Amino acid sequence: MFSWFKKKEMETQNTTKIIDENSNIVQVDIHSHLLYGIDDGARSIEITLQLAKEFVEMGYKKMIFTPHIMLDGYKNTPEIILNRLADVKIALAENNIDLEVEAAAEYYLDEGFLKKIRQNEELLSFGKEKYILFETGFRNKPQGLKELIFDLQSSGYKPIWAHPERYYYLHDNRELLDMMLERGVLLQINQVSLVNFYGDACREYAEFLVKEKFVNFIGSDCHSLRYVGAMKDLKKNKIYQKLGELNLLNNSLYLG
């Protein structure tokens, strides 16, 4: 009898332990560059498959690939992205990699993006909420952020600000952060920021966003195997438990 109670007690203790190294905090990744050959992410189908396998092993069930779209760089179109997605889907099935995949984009705030929105071009969004992932340059505060948010929301999209912790112009501009939050912009941090992948300043700002519970999504922003290594390191880090206290929306995108 005693041992039965003892066993029950131990099971209870185990369930109160939030996350261990063998489980994953989210099942859906919403930001990555695994579609090979169309941006600065995976360079070949072999690398795409290798990375996809790693994500499955880490506990992911679904990934939304988000290649860059930017005027001065990667001029990807929905057609290019969706064609590449179709190739990757076939390769995943042929290699028995059990991972649900979709594609959207990481839109860079530039004239091209603003024009697409104003001309009512269909953007690559995800989820029934029509989430749009967007980024800006890292150093200087971009012009037109407010207008961008207004235009996206007026067109029925829900903007997600990719990796706010990477924007140096934001680190000492609380007013700007509040403006974005008040307008309902959702925040996605890169989980690797928390293990110093981009340096102290980005890590500290990511920690601040986690502490204040301003984070709505976490993402891998995975471009290569280096990111996978950093994600595994994060699982051993104390702050990983803190992520479990956030109301993350990642898993709402997985229907099972």
Ligand SMILES: [Fe+2]
């Ligand atoms: Fe990215």
